[in-house]
Amino acid sequence: MSNAYLWVKALHIIFVASWFAGLFYLPRLFVNLAMVPADSHAERERLLLMARKLYRFSTILMVPALVFGLLLWLYFGIGKGPGQIWLHIKLTLVVGVIGYHHVCRRILTQFEGLQNRRSHKWFRWFNEVTVLLFAVIVCLVVLKPTLG
DSSP states (O other): OOHHHHHHHHHHHHHHHHHHHHHHHHHHHHHHHHHSOTTOHHHHHHHHHHHHHHHHHHHHHHHHHHHHHHIIIIISOTTOSTTOHHHHHHHHHHHHHHHHHHHHHHHHHHHHTTOOOOOHHHHHHHHHHHHHHHHHHHHHHHHHHHHO
């Protein structure tokens, strides 16, 4: 293994974990926003500001996570060759996480426009989707040798 490969792999893991940290906390802010009383404008604005900044920062973290992942795949050849079904599963999940990220943006836009119609309980369940996606991706990385 080359030194460059190890650096790219480490940076990929760091940025993926950081991106997911934002995706873990953003729906928690949605839970809090859904619980804000209608007359509490200051609290609502503070939570919206936090959510906007977190979404922006998570988006910034997503870009290098994807770039380093692509480098591992296309430049270093990770997942190429026969019997690499784990990579196809992982790429499908990555597309799902990117979609989840964009759904979070749409939800944030609804909160900004006072158009949210969902309860805080719904957002608690929505929050768990990220944990499940992350767990499956981590399992794929750990089980990679047994999947192909």
